[in-house]
Amino acid sequence: xxxxxxxxxxxxxxxxxxxxxxxxxxxxxxxxxxxxxxxxxxxxxxxxxxxxxxxxxxxxxxxxxxxxxxxxxxxxxxxxxxxxxxxxxxxxxxxxxxxxxxxxxxxxxxxxxxxxxxxxxxxxxxxxxxxxxxxxxxxxxxxxxxxxxxxxxxxxxxxxxxxxxxxxxxxxxxxxxxxxxxxxxxxxxxxxxxxxxxxxxxxxxxxxxxxxxxxxxxxxxxxxxxxxxxxxxxxxxxxxxxxxxxxxxxxxxxxxxxxxxxxxxxxxxxxxxxxxxxxxxxxxxxxxxxxxxxxxxxxxxxxxxxxxxxxxxxxxxxxxxxxxxxxxxxxxxxxxxxxx
Amino acid sequence: xxxxxxxxxxxxxxxxxxxxxxxxxxxxxxxxxxxxxxxxxxxxxxxxxxxxxxxxxxxxxxxxxxxxxxxxxxxxxxxxxxxxxxxxxxxxxxxxxxxxxxxxxxxxxxxxxxxxxxxxxxxxxxxxxxxxxxxxxxxxxxxxxxxxxxxxxxxxxxxxxxxxxxxxxxxxxxxxxxxxxxxxxxxxxxxxxxxxxxxxxxxxxxxxxxxxxxxxxxxxxxxxxxxxxxxxxxxxxxxxxxxxxxxxxxxxxxxxxxxxxxxxx
Numbered sequence: 001x002x003x004x005x006x007x008x009x010x011x012x013x014x015x016x017x018x019x020x021x022x023x024x025x026x027x028x029x030x031x032x033x034x035x036x037x038x039x040x041x042x043x044x045x046x047x048x049x050x051x052x053x054x055x056x057x058x059x060x061x062x063x064x065x066x067x068x069x070x071x072x073x074x075x076x077x078x079x080x081x082x083x084x085x086x087x088x089x090x091x092x093x094x095x096x097x098x099x100x101x102x103x104x105x106x107x108x109x110x111x112x113x114x115x116x117x118x119x120x121x122x123x124x125x126x127x128x129x130x131x132x133x134x135x136x137x138x139x140x141x142x143x144x145x146x147x148x149x150x151x152x153x154x155x156x157x158x159x160x161x162x163x164x165x166x167x168x169x170x171x172x173x174x175x176x177x178x179x180x181x182x183x184x185x186x187x188x189x190x191x192x193x194x195x196x197x198x199x200x201x202x203x204x205x206x207x208x209x210x211x212x213x214x215x216x217x218x219x220x221x222x223x224x225x226x227x228x229x230x231x232x233x234x235x236x237x238x239x240x241x242x243x244x245x246x247x248x249x250x251x252x253x254x255x256x257x258x259x260x261x262x263x264x265x266x267x268x269x270x271x272x273x274x275x276x277x278x279x280x281x282x283x284x285x286x287x288x289x290x291x292x293x294x295x296x297x298x299x300x301x302x303x304x305x306x307x308x309x310x311x312x313x314x315x316x317x318x319x320x321x322x323x324x325x326x327x328x329x330x331x332x333x334x335x336x337x338x339x340x
Numbered sequence: 341x342x343x344x345x346x347x348x349x350x351x352x353x354x355x356x357x358x359x360x361x362x363x364x365x366x367x368x369x370x371x372x373x374x375x376x377x378x379x380x381x382x383x384x385x386x387x388x389x390x391x392x393x394x395x396x397x398x399x400x401x402x403x404x405x406x407x408x409x410x411x412x413x414x415x416x417x418x419x420x421x422x423x424x425x426x427x428x429x430x431x432x433x434x435x436x437x438x439x440x441x442x443x444x445x446x447x448x449x450x451x452x453x454x455x456x457x458x459x460x461x462x463x464x465x466x467x468x469x470x471x472x473x474x475x476x477x478x479x480x481x482x483x484x485x486x487x488x489x490x491x492x493x494x495x496x497x498x499x500x501x502x503x504x505x506x507x508x509x510x511x512x513x514x515x516x517x518x519x520x521x522x523x524x525x526x527x528x529x530x531x532x533x534x535x536x537x538x539x540x541x542x543x544x545x546x547x548x549x550x551x552x553x554x555x556x557x558x559x560x561x562x563x564x565x566x567x568x569x570x571x572x573x574x575x576x577x578x579x580x581x582x583x584x585x586x587x588x589x590x591x592x593x594x595x596x597x598x599x600x601x602x603x604x605x
Contacts, residue, residue: 199442
C-alpha cells in the first residue's frame with residue numbers, strides 16, 4: 001500500500017469473503033449467440049451480394065485506389081488537416097485563455113469570436129472565404145483613409161489552399177477554445193490560489209501552472225477534433241479548392257461517369273487515415289490519463305492538491321516521467337485515507 | 341526580511357499585521373463583521389473557532405486573495421490591496437498586489453503543491469519566475485529549505501509520491517523560498533492523518549523559534565498552547581475572545597469560547 005503500487009492492491013480485495021474460488025454454474029445467455037449468428041449471416045450475405053453487384057465496379061476501385069491523382073489528393077487532405085489543426089489549436093488556446101481573463105474587454109472579444117465562428121456553418125464560412133477577394137479586392141497595410149504603405153491584391157496573396165486552411169482553422173479554433181477552456185476549468189482552484197499567493201502574475205499562473213495541468217483533459221477531445229477535421233476537409237470544395245480527396249474523386253468520376261467506385265476509393269482512404277489517428281489517439285489518451293487511476297487512491301490522503309497529481313509530469317519539461325519505486329522507508333504512506 | 345532575527349519584536353513600532361474593522365461579505369452574507377486585531381513582529385498568533393466562523397476568510401484577506409468589503413488591513417505598515425494618496429484609496433493593479441503577496445507566505449489546508457513539478461521544482465518556481473534569481477542560486481536555496489523541513493532526500497519526488505505530511509512540508513518550504521516576512525497557515529494539518537500532524541507542527545515550531553511572524557488557523561490546541569504567543573477565538577465573523585493561549589484555554593471567559601473548547605479539548 002505504498003505510493004504508486006497502491007493501485008494494484010484494491011482495498012476491496014481485503015474485505016472479500018474467502019480466498020476459495022466460487023464454483024457455480026454460469027448463467028447462460030442463449031439469445032446472444034442467436035443474435036451473433038444472425039448478424040454474421042446478414043453481413044456475409046451483404047458482402048457476397050456486394051462482391052457480385054456490378055454497380056460497385058470493384059475492378060475500378062482497385063484501379064483508382066492507388067491512382068496517382070488520388071494519392072496526391074490524399075496527401076493534400078493530410079496537409080489541410082495538419083495546417084488547420086495546428087493553427088486552430090494555437091488560436092484555441094489563446095481564445096480560451098482570453099475567455100477566462102479577468103479583463104472584460106479581452107473576454108468579450110473571445111466571446112464574440114466564438115459567437116460568430118461557432119454560430120455559422122463551416123460550409124457557409126468556407127464559401128465566404130472563397131469570395132473574400134470580391135469583398136476585399138486588395139489587402140492594404142497602413143493607416144485608415146490614407147494611402148496604404150503596402151498594398152497587394154487579395155487574389156494574388158491568398159490562393160484557394162490558403163483560404164481553405166484559413167476557413168477551416170478559424171472555424172475549428174472556436175471549438176478548440178471550448179475544449180481548452182474546459183481543460184483549464186478542470187484544474188483545481190487551489191492551484192491558482194497557491195500560484196497567486198506566491199506572487200506569480202496571472203500570465204505566469206496560466207502558462208506555468210494551469211495550462212500544463214489541463215493537458216490531460218484537453219488531449220482526448222482534441223484527438224476527436226483531428227479526426228473530425230480530416231473529414232471536414234471534404235467541404236473545402238466550397239472555397240472552391242478542388243485538390244483534396246473527395247473533390248478530386250468527384251472530378252474523376254465526372255469524367256468516367258462512374259461515381260460509385262470512386263466514392264468507395266475516397267472512403268477507403270478516409271478510413272485508413274482515421275484508423276491511424278484512432279490508434280494514435282488511443283496511445284495519447286493512455287499517456288495522458290496515466291496516474292488518473294492512482295489519482296483516485298491518492299485523493300483520499302492527499303486532498304485536492306495532491307490528488308490532481310495523477311497527471312504526473314505532463315509537460316515534464318524534459319523530465320523523465322519517473323514513477324518511483326515504492327519506498328518503504330517513509331513514515332507516512334500515501335495510501336492511507338486522510339480523515340481529519 | 342526573512343525573519344531570522346528572533347528579537348526584532350519590541351524594537352519596531354509598526355505591527356506586522358494591523359486589522360481595523362475588517363469586514364467581508366459574500367453577497368448579502370457577511371462573513372467577517374469587523375475584525376480588529378494586531379500581530380506584532382515575531383509573534384505567533386493562533387486563530388481558532390468553529391468552521392464558518394470566518395478564520396480562513398480573514399487569513400485570505402491578509403494576502404488579498406479576498407478583497408475586503410470594509411475596514412482596513414495593513415501588513416508591515418503597508419495597506420493591503422490599496423494605495424492611499426490625498427486621503428483617497430486607489431485600487432491596486434494586479435502587478436502591485438502580486439508584489440505585496442511575495443512577502444507573505446501562505447500554506448493551505450490542501451497543500452496545493454503543483455502536481456506536475458517535483459518537490460524541488462515546486463520550491464524553485466516562484467523565486468525563479470517571480471524574482472528572476474539565477475537558477476543555480478535558487479536551486480541551492482531550495483535544497484537547503486527542503487533539508488530544513490527534513491525532505492532533502494525527497495527533492496526529486498513528485499507530490500503524488502509523497503505522503504500528506506511530506507507534501508505539506510514541501511508547501512512550507514515553497515512559501516519560505518520567497519523569504520516572506522509573514523507566514524499564513526490555513527489549517528495546515530486538517531487534511532492530514534493524525535500520525536502525520538506532528539511532523540508538520542514540528543517544522544512550524546522551528547519556524548516560530550526562528551522568529552517568523554505567523555498567523556495560524558488551526559484546531560491543534562496543543563500547538564496553540566505550546567507555540568503561540570496569542571490566541572484569538574472567532575465565531576460568526578467576530579473576535580469573541582483573545583489573549584495568552586494558556587490562559588484562554590484554561591479559563592475561557594466567554595460562553596461561546598467555553599462551549600467550543602469543551603468540544604475540541
